[in-house]
Every structure is written in C-alpha cells, then in structure tokens.
Amino acid sequence: MQDTPVQSPFHYRRPIRWGDTDAAGIVYTAHYFDICMEAIEGWFLEVFEFDWFSMSQDQGIGSPFVHAEVDFHAPLTPRDTLLVSVDVERLGNSSLSLRLTGLREHGHQRTFTGHFTCCFNDLNSFTKISIPQELRHRIETYQRRCTD
DSSP states (O other), X not given: OOOOOOOSSEEEEEEOOXXXXXXXXXXXXXXXXXXXXXXXXXXXXXXHSSOHHHHHHHHOEEOOEEEEEXXXXXXXXXXXXXXXXXXXXXXXXXXXXXXXXXXXXXXXXXEEEEEEEEEOEEXXXXXXXXXXXXXXXXXXXXXXXXXX
C-alpha cells in the first residue's frame, strides 16, 4: 500500500431509494444502520484501499462493531440524496471510533449523527489485536488531512 490522496473528510453519497422507506414514506429507522455500514465500508476502501471482505478473507482480520448509535435530526424521503461524512473520533490500541454525519445533499440539512466503534481481532482465535501498523498509519494520515 502506498499513500494516495484521500478526500478529507470522506463523504459517501447515497441516493435514498423507495426500498429504504417505511409506510410513512421516510427512511425506516433500521436502514440508517445499513447506510452507515455502507459509508464506513466506503471509508475503508478509500483509506485502506481494501474492503471488509478482503480484510477478513485475505488477512484474517475482523473488525466487529462493539458500539453503534444513531441520533435522528430530520427525515429523508426518496426525493433526497444523502451525504455521509466519516470522521475519526478516537483511535485506540485495538479499537476505532468513527463519527458519521448525514446531510441532505440539497440544502445541507443535518439528518442524523452516528457513533460507531469497532474492535480489530484475529479471526482465527477471535481475540483482539492491535490495529496493524500500516492501517494505523493510514488512519493517522487521514486524521491529519481532516484537520489541515
């Protein structure tokens, strides 16, 4: 892996689809967690240059979530496109906490905020591991770019 330019902060663009909504025509509460996972995996692809599947299958590393929460600020409908920014909230020894902020693309109204923490582990022993040095370096580089 080499250092490549990364959009800072990372934004995941996601149109809202009819299948995301409930009977009221707004995004169903549980779908926000799916959308957040999509945004986080997009961030992994951008920052690490591989996805969760590659990390687990090729490197034997997992990153299960040990905390997930979303606060809702404004509803979204299929007329909306969502922009989700991903910021590093905390970088621990084996854990990574990310803050996600959802904005309606048109008008930039905040629609949700989320906090997600994953813990890196060895998939063979299911024990936590330190975040691999190359990944830590990429996370720290991303953090620096976000504050510049």
